Amino acid sequence: MLKQAKIVILAMAVVLMATAAFAAPKVEIKIRAEKAKITVAKDGTKSTKMVLAKNFAPGEVIHYIVLYRNTGSEDATNAVISDPIPQGTVYIPGSASETGEVSFSIDGGKSFNRPALLTYQTRGEKRVASPEEYTNIRWVINRIPAGAQGKVSFQVKVK
Amino acid sequence: MKLQQSWKLPGKGWGAAIAALVVGSALAAGQAEAALPGTAGNAIVRNTITVNYADAKGNGQPTVSSSVDVTVNTVAATPTIISPIAGSPGSTDGTGATAPYTFSVRTNSNGPGTVALSVGDCTATANNCIAPSNMSVSTTTPTEQYASFYLGATTFDPNGNGSILGAAQNIAANGTITIAVPADGGIAGTSDTGGTHSLPDTTTINGLTVNDTVYITDGTTAYGPFIVQAVSDPAVPATTTNNAVPAGSLTLKNASSTTAIPTFTPQVGWQIVESKTVNVTTYQGIIPVASANGTGTWYTQLTAAMAGATAANSPIAQATAHLGRISISKYVRNVTHSAMTGSNPIAVTFNSTSNTYYGTGVTGNPGDVLEYLAVLSDDGTGNSQAVYATDVAPTYSALVTGSSYGTGSGNVFAMAKIGTATTGTEVSLSTTGSGQANIAYGKTTTSGSTTTMYYNFGTGASNTFPTGGGGTLTPGQTGYVIYQVKIN
Numbered sequence: 231m232l233k234q235a236k237i238v239i240l241a242m243a244v245v246l247m248a249t250a251a252f253a254a255p256k257v258e259i260k261i262r263a264e265k266a267k268i269t270v271a272k273d274g275t276k277s278t279k280m281v282l283a284k285n286f287a288p289g290e291v292i293h294y295i296v297l298y299r300n301t302g303s304e305d306a307t308n309a310v311i312s313d314p315i316p317q318g319t320v321y322i323p324g325s326a327s328e329t330g331e332v333s334f335s336i337d338g339g340k341s342f343n344r345p346a347l348l349t350y351q352t353r354g355e356k357r358v359a360s361p362e363e364y365t366n367i368r369w370v371i372n373r374i375p376a377g378a379q380g381k382v383s384f385q386v387k388v389k
Numbered sequence: 390m391k392l393q394q395s396w397k398l399p400g401k402g403w404g405a406a407i408a409a410l411v412v413g414s415a416l417a418a419g420q421a422e423a424a425l426p427g428t429a430g431n432a433i434v435r436n437t438i439t440v441n442y443a444d445a446k447g448n449g450q451p452t453v454s455s456s457v458d459v460t461v462n463t464v465a466a467t468p469t470i471i472s473p474i475a476g477s478p479g480s481t482d483g484t485g486a487t488a489p490y491t492f493s494v495r496t497n498s499n500g501p502g503t504v505a506l507s508v509g510d511c512t513a514t515a516n517n518c519i520a521p522s523n524m525s526v527s528t529t530t531p532t533e534q535y536a537s538f539y540l541g542a543t544t545f546d547p548n549g550n551g552s553i554l555g556a557a558q559n560i561a562a563n564g565t566i567t568i569a570v571p572a573d574g575g576i577a578g579t580s581d582t583g584g585t586h587s588l589p590d591t592t593t594i595n596g597l598t599v600n601d602t603v604y605i606t607d608g609t610t611a612y613g614p615f616i617v618q619a620v621s622d623p624a625v626p627a628t629t630t631n632n633a634v635p636a637g638s639l640t641l642k643n644a645s646s647t648t649a650i651p652t653f654t655p656q657v658g659w660q661i662v663e664s665k666t667v668n669v670t671t672y673q674g675i676i677p678v679a680s681a682n683g684t685g686t687w688y689t690q691l692t693a694a695m696a697g698a699t700a701a702n703s704p705i706a707q708a709t710a711h712l713g714r715i716s717i718s719k720y721v722r723n724v725t726h727s728a729m730t731g732s733n734p735i736a737v738t739f740n741s742t743s744n745t746y747y748g749t750g751v752t753g754n755p756g757d758v759l760e761y762l763a764v765l766s767d768d769g770t771g772n773s774q775a776v777y778a779t780d781v782a783p784t785y786s787a788l789v790t791g792s793s794y795g796t797g798s799g800n801v802f803a804m805a806k807i808g809t810a811t812t813g814t815e816v817s818l819s820t821t822g823s824g825q826a827n828i829a830y831g832k833t834t835t836s837g838s839t840t841t842m843y844y845n846f847g848t849g850a851s852n853t854f855p856t857g858g859g860g861t862l863t864p865g866q867t868g869y870v871i872y873q874v875k876i877n
Contacts, residue, residue: 259440261455287462288428288499296438309442314632316436317547318428388461389427389658
């Protein structure tokens with residue numbers, strides 16, 4: 231009888247360990263575009279509501295909202311959310327959400343830095359890049375715990 | 390377009406910064422962007438965002454991404470009217486005469502749309518046009534006529550124009566240029582002629598297709614015209630990398646075979662816009678002669694509007710309408726006592742005899758025969774039509790009639806001619822109505838003691854009385870008529 235029980239316990243231990251080896255993070259991401267809609271009440275007070283939008287006129291502002299979550303069983307580490315500034319738009323300075331570490335690129339994503347450190351040489355002069363020159367934006371989030379979710383966002387203006 | 394933005398220093402914590410930023414930038418319908426729009430209507434703005442991450446041990450996990458597309462709107466803009474490009478203002482003569490003009494209309498929008506046309510009959514100060522009943526509008530399309538047409542427009546794409554943007558372009562006579570333009574997202578190939586035809590989407594991009602006339606513009610100066618030689622409009626792929634939707638392209642050829650296009654340096658946001666020609670035919674209606682001048686001026690103004698944005702200060706085509714104007718003068722002489730003269734004399738020949746008549750001062754005794762002379766002249770710049778005159782014998786006198794003028798008993802009461810004081814075929818006019826074609830007809834009617842004389846003058850005059858028988862006198866043509874009365 232005892233001999234049998236040992237075997238069973240060992241088998242269970244093996245099964246348990248196998249399950250533990252499959253723990254992993256699973257990050258999902260979803261982006262949407264919104265527009266600020268201003269409604270004026272009868273008494274003149276204005277209220278702003280964000281609505282999903284599919285059409286924008288040149289000069290209008292697109293609010294990009296990005297939801298992410300970790301549906302895995304383990305924490306995700308060193309998550310880098312990266313987004314090229316869409317063609318035909320220009321980044322609106324200061325509009326990026328301060329999630330983790332936000333930085334920008336002016337060389338198509340080869341390198342990223344904080345705005346004050348984005349410099350380049352022109353005519354022997356070192357110049358700080360202006361937001362119109364940003365080509366990419368990214369957020370680096372050290373850890374997304376299993377089961378956690380979050381949001382990043384930024385705005386661009388349609389040229 | 391107003392863009393309001395309130396800045397907030399980014400604070401720690403997720404989501405705090407977003408709620409505080411209020412941006413309002415709604416464009417009212419029909420408002421045009423004062424500055425260059427920059428992006429073509431129907432262009433797809435695609436955003437593909439990716440996440441790379443690792444597990445707890447630092448092992449890289451598969452990349453995950455999400456994408457969203459938005460479409461750029463076409464913003465209506467006021468069109469530009471160039472004109473008239475053909476058809477001299479010229480002059481017209483007479484009701485029903487036509488004056489043709491050709492205008493050219495160019496869109497200033499960032500995308501395709503309908504431009505509505507109308508014509509007005511205006512005053513010289515413009516903006517005072519009424520829809521006239523005597524004008525018509527037609528486009529140059531031979532088989533169809535519209536009061537509107539569809540014009541295409543797009544912009545230089547930021548991608549694919551690397552060798553052109555920022556570089557001076559010199560397009561020779563017959564020279565070509567190929568420009569990358571945003572794909573139009575597969576909008577239905579809309580009619581190039583404004584009707585209900587449809588063109589395959591791959592041959593039309595934002596309403597531009599082969600053989601369209603287009604200009605390259607920075608919003609202020611338009612370079613061209615060019616003729617579209619080739620169009621490429623790719624379908625938008627389901628996924629793309631680095632957020633760049635593949636662009637289409639247009640190949641344009643300088644429409645002139647003799648003149649180069651002035652040098653231009655295109656930038657991102659410059660537009661390629663279509664223009665079409667409009668033929669306007671105006672018909673001269675009846676112009677009331679109110680002024681002292683012999684000419685009238687009439688104005689044709691074309692207006693073009695896109696979604697309520699009306700082209701300002703449409704050029705006015707001005708035409709001179711020749712108007713007829715009749716002046717009439719009356720003179721008299723005393724036949725019985727020729728020594729009783731007056732002042733303001735004129736010598737006119739009838740019956741081979743030259744007699745002098747006077748404008749004022751002639752007197753007569755009872756029993757004297759006075760001979761009146763009426764001189765009618767068209768001293769306008771155009772024809773006078775339906776010319777007829779009436780006259781009555783003065784009080785205390787009676788019309789003299791005879792078998793021929795001034796003799797015997799009968800009913801010839803007047804003589805008339807068209808010509809000069811000394812020339813012209815002379816016609817006898819009888820009280821019952823007679824005359825000669827293209828010179829004059831006359832008749833009298835008596836009511837109580839009043840005898841009224843009727844005269845119809847000129848080309849096409851007829852023996853129709855009292856009205857409806859008048860003919861046409863051309864500028865400078867003069868008619869003379871003499872009749873006699875006897876003082877009671």
